Structures are given as C-alpha cells and as structure tokens.
Amino acid sequence: MSNIRSAHQNPTPVTVVGLGPMGLALAGTLRDHGHHTTVWNRTAERAASLRARGARLATGVAEAVSASPLTITCLKDYETAHRVLGPAAGALPGRAVVNLNSGTPEEARAAAHWAAERGAAYLDGAIMVPPPLVGQPDAVFLYSGPRAVFDEHREAFATLGDPRYLGPDPGLAVLYNAALLDLMYATVNGLLHATALARSAELPATEFVELVRTWFMPTVIDAAFAEQAVNLGPGHYSGDVGTMEMNRTALDHITRTCLEQGVDAAAPRFMTELAERAIAAGHGEDNYLALFEVFRKAAPAA
Ligand SMILES: NC(=O)c1ccc[n+]([C@@H]2O[C@H](COP(=O)([O-])OP(=O)(O)OC[C@H]3O[C@@H](n4cnc5c(N)ncnc54)[C@H](OP(=O)(O)O)[C@@H]3O)[C@@H](O)[C@H]2O)c1
Incomplete structure (x- = not known):
C-alpha cells in the first residue's frame, strides 16, 4: 500500500x-x-x-x-x-x-x-x-x-x-543529517575529482562515470548521478536543485556539528573551502556538480 x-x-x-x-x-x-x-x-x-x-x-x-x-x-x-x-x-x-x-x-x-x-x-x-x-x-x-x-x-x-x-x-535529526551529508560530500567529491583526473585525457566524462557506476561502486553512486555526467565539462550546472551557496551552508553546518560533538572537523572544513572556491569562481547559483570546474584546473602555485 x-x-x-x-x-x-x-x-x-x-x-x-x-x-x-x-x-x-x-x-x-x-x-x-x-x-x-x-x-x-x-x-x-x-x-x-x-x-x-x-x-x-x-x-x-x-x-x-x-x-x-x-x-x-x-x-x-x-x-x-x-x-x-x-x-x-x-x-x-x-x-x-x-x-x-x-x-x-x-x-x-x-x-x-x-x-x-x-x-x-x-x-x-x-x-x-x-x-x-x-x-x-x-x-x-x-x-x-x-x-x-x-x-x-x-x-x-x-x-x-x-x-x-x-x-x-x-538535535538527533540534524546530527544524522550532518553525518550522512558528510559521507555524501566525501563520496561525490571523490567521484568529481576522479572524473576530472580521468577526463584530463579528453575522453568523455560519461565513459568514466559509467565504469565507476557499473563496476567500482554500484552501491554508492546511483543512476541519477551517472545521468548528470553528461554535464561535466560542457558546464551545464543549472536546474531546480540546491545551489552551491546552499551546499556551502550545509558544509559549514557539518563542520560546526563536528566541533559541537568533539569530532575532528578537518575534512568538512576542507570541503567547505572547496565550495567557497567554486563560489569565488562564479558558481554560487549553480548546482554542486560545478565543483568539477574547481577540480579540473590546478590552482596557480602560491
Ligand atoms: N536544495 C536541496 O537539495 C536540499 C536538500 C536537503 C535539504 N535542504 C535544506 O533545505 C533548506 C532550504 O534549502 P533551499 O535549497 O530551499 O534553499 P536555501 O537557499 O538554503 O534557502 C532559501 C530560503 O531561505 C530564505 N531566506 C534566505 N535568507 C533569508 C533572510 N535573510 N530572510 C528571510 N528569508 C531568507 C529564502 O527566501 P528568498 O526566496 O526570499 O530568498 C528561501 O525561502 C536548507 O537548510 C537546506 O540545507 C536542501
């Protein structure tokens, strides 16, 4: 029913x-x-x-x-x-x-x-x-x-x-939310970064993501994500989903939840910084996959 x-x-x-x-x-x-x-x-x-x-x-x-x-x-x-x-x-x-x-x-x-x-x-x-x-x-x-x-x-x-x-x-719902989002951002960031690396050979992102989806981590990366792979590179990051700004706020909540709970916050803090770099590059109103644009270009050496 x-x-x-x-x-x-x-x-x-x-x-x-x-x-x-x-x-x-x-x-x-x-x-x-x-x-x-x-x-x-x-x-x-x-x-x-x-x-x-x-x-x-x-x-x-x-x-x-x-x-x-x-x-x-x-x-x-x-x-x-x-x-x-x-x-x-x-x-x-x-x-x-x-x-x-x-x-x-x-x-x-x-x-x-x-x-x-x-x-x-x-x-x-x-x-x-x-x-x-x-x-x-x-x-x-x-x-x-x-x-x-x-x-x-x-x-x-x-x-x-x-x-x-x-x-x-x-407080339990937002605690679980922070923990699950922590896992999601780490997973999605890993996939975006790996795709940027594979795509540096100028092959289509779809090919790599399909390999990941069907072989490497079929239980983590779902079909909906694979459908988005076509947008990685051409740079189509719009749509009626959450913006990069919204995701930066969520990452800040994860960082602060770690600190409240006495858990190391280095990983979520780093992911927040990545989202901030995407916003600084003009992707604040784009969706989260625009982080791909940060990963695919090495930052200039300091
Ligand atoms: N989008 C997602 O994928 C997603 C998924 C799960 C959970 N969430 C959570 O859902 C919540 C809402 O997310 P969202 O994607 O809808 O967008 P959002 O950008 O986080 O929130 C937009 C809403 O906040 C209002 N707002 C922002 N600043 C305001 C202010 N100073 N005064 C009054 N209203 C203000 C906006 O009003 P205006 O329209 O007037 O700007 C709008 O109603 C967030 O906590 C987010 O973490 C989002």
Missing part, C-alpha cells in the same frame, strides 16, 4: 514558510496531494507557480502560521528561521512547528526551547533527498522531538516521503 495520502481523506491543512527550491517542492507536493496549503516567503514572487496550483499566499508570516495546525519551515538556516518566525509568536500557541532546515544539534535544541517558550509543539527534521525527489515513497525524511507530535502529523509527513522518527532529543 502506498504511504502517500490521497486527497479524499481530508488531509491536514499545512503552512510552508520558505520557498527556496526545497520549500517549493514541499509545498507543491502537499498541495498536489490535497492538503489545503498556505505559503509565505520573503520574496513573494517565488509563490507564483504554487498559487497557480491552488496554494494560498499569506500576506504575512503570522497570518500564514494562523492558517494551519501545522507549519513547516524550510529556510536557509536556524538564524533565518528565528528571524522569520519571530513576528508570528502570537500565532504559535497550540500549533505545531516542524523545522526542516539544516544546522547543528545545539541550534535544533535551542529552536525547540524557543518554540516551547512560545507555546508551540516543535519537531526538528532533515530532508535526505534533493527537491525533485520530494514526494517519492522512498524519500527519507528524519524527525526528532516529541513522539506525540510526530504521530499526530505522520500522515502529512508521509505525503512528503518516508518519515523516520529518531527519538525525543530534537
């Missing part, structure tokens, strides 16, 4: 605050599955396609939170979430807030405390897939915080993918 809830089951109204690539995917999926969906974003124009699909754009964040028993926030980071939700404090008592931006465990615990002081039920979460995969039954979302809040809104979460509850400590 599918875990996607169908429209005729009277789904919970949901508010989505934050309409970057991920917030747009969340709100669009909820709306397409029959949830009465209210949205708010600093840049209101980003809501245009959602409004055409039937979502309602609130004029302010307090109005947006008041419209639903459940508000999902998906902003750049916790600092932004605090700044954006601050003016909605009066609407929070008795409502649930589920925060899905990345960050560190301490930031998640501080957000839970902030919400409790304002009378809101709070769950923290992390999204383990890129925006185009939101809504797929195997799209893993991690949640942590009070079990009762998770259970109450489980059906809305199942609309977005495969919800996994980790435990009552609100």
